[in-house]
Amino acid sequence: QRTRHYQFNIEMQNVTRLCHTKSIVTVNGHFPGPKIVAREGDRVLVRVTNHVPNNVSIHWHGIRQLRSGWADGPAYITQCPIQTGQSYVYNFTIVGQRGTLFWHAHISWLRSTLYGPIVILPKLHVPYPFPKPSKEFILIFGEWFNADTEAIINQALQTGAGPNVSEAYTINGLPGPLYNCSSKDTYKMNVEPGKTYLLRLINAALNDDLFVGIAGHNLTVVDADAVYVKPFETETLLITPGQTTNVLLRTKDFHPNSSFLMAARPYATGLGTFDNTTTAGVLQYREEPGSRKQSKPLLPLLRPNLPALNDTAFAANFSAKLRSLANSDFPAKVPRSVDGRFFFTVGLGADPCPKNQTCQGPNGTKFAASMNNVSFAMPTTALLQAYFSGNGGVFAADFPGEPPFPFNYTGTPPNNTFVSHGTRAVAVPYGARVEVVLQDTSILGAESHPLHLHGFNFFVVGQGFGNFDPEKDPPRFNLVDPVERNTVGVPSGGWVAIRFVADNPGVWFMHCHFEVHLSWGLKMVWVVLDGEKPNQKLPPPPRDLPQC
Numbered sequence: 113q114r115t116r117h118y119q120f121n122i123e124m125q126n127v128t129r130l131c132h133t134k135s136i137v138t139v140n141g142h143f144p145g146p147k148i149v150a151r152e153g154d155r156v157l158v159r160v161t162n163h164v165p166n167n168v169s170i171h172w173h174g175i176r177q178l179r180s181g182w183a184d185g186p187a188y189i190t191q192c193p194i195q196t197g198q199s200y201v202y203n204f205t206i207v208g209q210r211g212t213l214f215w216h217a218h219i220s221w222l223r224s225t226l227y228g229p230i231v232i233l234p235k236l237h238v239p240y241p242f243p244k245p246s247k248e249f250i251l252i253f254g255e256w257f258n259a260d261t262e263a264i265i266n267q268a269l270q271t272g273a274g275p276n277v278s279e280a281y282t283i284n285g286l287p288g289p290l291y292n293c294s295s296k297d298t299y300k301m302n303v304e305p306g307k308t309y310l311l312r313l314i315n316a317a318l319n320d321d322l323f324v325g326i327a328g329h330n331l332t333v334v335d336a337d338a339v340y341v342k343p344f345e346t347e348t349l350l351i352t353p354g355q356t357t358n359v360l361l362r363t364k365d366f367h368p369n370s371s372f373l374m375a376a377r378p379y380a381t382g383l384g385t386f387d388n389t390t391t392a393g394v395l396q397y398r399e400e401p402g403s404r405k406q407s408k409p410l411l412p413l414l415r416p417n418l419p420a421l422n423d424t425a426f427a428a429n430f431s432a433k434l435r436s437l438a439n440s441d442f443p444a445k446v447p448r449s450v451d452g453r454f455f456f457t458v459g460l461g462a463d464p465c466p467k468n469q470t471c472q473g474p475n476g477t478k479f480a481a482s483m484n485n486v487s488f489a490m491p492t493t494a495l496l497q498a499y500f501s502g503n504g505g506v507f508a509a510d511f512p513g514e515p516p517f518p519f520n521y522t523g524t525p526p527n528n529t530f531v532s533h534g535t536r537a538v539a540v541p542y543g544a545r546v547e548v549v550l551q552d553t554s555i556l557g558a559e560s561h562p563l564h565l566h567g568f569n570f571f572v573v574g575q576g577f578g579n580f581d582p583e584k585d586p587p588r589f590n591l592v593d594p595v596e597r598n599t600v601g602v603p604s605g606g607w608v609a610i611r612f613v614a615d616n617p618g619v620w621f622m623h624c625h626f627e628v629h630l631s632w633g634l635k636m637v638w639v640v641l642d643g644e645k646p647n648q649k650l651p652p653p654p655r656d657l658p659q660c
């Protein structure tokens with residue numbers, strides 16, 4: 113076990129994309145931010161110092177944070193933000209995970225520029241359970257907004273409208289040659305023929321699921337959300353915001369100088385669906401040593417075939433292919449039975465427009481989003497601190513209570529699109545085996561919602577279209593080799609069922625990883641109570657924990 117030290121200075125930096133220059137919030141001046149590398153079992157210490165006017169907090173997305181909830185990072189959930197001039201040391205140990213995750217800001221929309229990869233290698237001398245790659249690459253997908261994203265979301269929340277969408281998607285911060293004024297900002301991956309490469313793909317985009325492919329090449333999926341999966345080959349991947357996927361790329365005998373486009377563009381089915389098209393990078397086969405360097409124009413290159421914008425069937429089939437290894441080295445510890453079943457609807461809704469204001473949401477309302485029709489009200493102090501110090505009254509541990517009024521969750525327009533508000537939590541005892549069914553409400557159009565749970569991996573035991581049927585669907589759950597992950601796409605116009613063991617005491621956020629839905633309230637918290645034994649309790653907070 114090693115301890116890895118990192119210093120993250122949050123600072124402003126001028127960055128130019130698409131011929132627009134703006135000052136963005138970065139870590140150490142880099143966009144995207146620096147990578148964290150550790151081995152399974154290592155301890156990681158990241159000292160974050162805030163030199164910008166904004167409040168900041170950083171989340172280590174997908175890291176289990178076993179009994180280290182104080183280091184999880186979501187602002188007002190596990191910690192108060194780090195204010196200008198302050199520092200906080202995130203201190204956590206990586207237990208039982210290997211693959212790719214990422215870190216990102218977890219306050220307002222700062223994660224549009226504050227994000228970077230987390231690479232978790234297996235323990236020393238432990239090989240991958242797949243052919244050894246000759247090299248590894250990281251592809252982190254994001255979005256570029258010409259305008260300041262803090263201004264975009266603040267304005268949207270004020271007017272009740274949907275926020276502006278981004279101008280481009282990016283690969284490693286670069287939009288690539290298919291956008292205007294961008295061909296010099298193209299990510300290039302240099303490879304040699306006949307080799308195996310490991311690509312670590314991360315969707316750090318704010319608001320879109322992405323289809324990803326590389327022209328002329330298939331990819332073999334080997335790991336999702338830092339858990340190995342049964343390998344399968346595919347031409348196209350689907351990755352939702354918050355998901356990470358490792359794939360093997362086997363290069364062919366293409367002659368030197370061959371190049372191919374790798375590309376990503378959205379999978380989107382919801383209201384106000386838009387396609388601001390395609391980010392691309394170049395897969396470049398080695399140039400023959402000694403051959404005359406020709407400066408070739410970047411385009412046209414062969415483009416990958418990507419599914420249509422609304423190809424829900426592809427999305428469902430792709431998700432169904434992901435399976436745990438479930439072998440003796442990597443058993444799938446799926447709870448066979450459960451102690452608690454929960455049903456949550458997820459979807460959009462509306463708030464009434466305040467008097468003397470005109471709102472630009474649906475029918476003159478304000479956009480909202482909810483779980484079981486409750487739009488989560490952000491507290492002004494951190495819930496984990498309130499919980500730990502026994503400060504009641506900050507949240508109500510009475511969620512979900514009654515299911516929302518019965519309506520057809522998929523299809524028929526419901527009689528009431530308005531949401532209520534509250535800081536509602538579900539409290540479960542230590543060690544409880546929990547099942548959660550997440551149902552897309554389709555109130556304002558069927559839509560896929562990437563639901564992310566902090567502090568746990570869960571098993572995706574079932575998914576389907578239409579309304580979840582509590583009689584017919586559970587007998588068909590996969591309890592043998594379901595994929596284990598931290599973010600799952602609730603199918604557009606359908607449902608997904610997950611199971612996890614509540615073995616991590618603390619307060620844990622669960623929310624849609626579309627930043628716009630997060631802002632509108634599609635979020636809730638789980639409180640996992642302490643167990644009896646000392647190693648089943650949440651330790652006290654570190655001394656430098658920021659205060660509100």
Ligand code: C2O
Binds near residue numbers: 171354
């Ligand atoms: Cu990556 Cu709460 O999020």
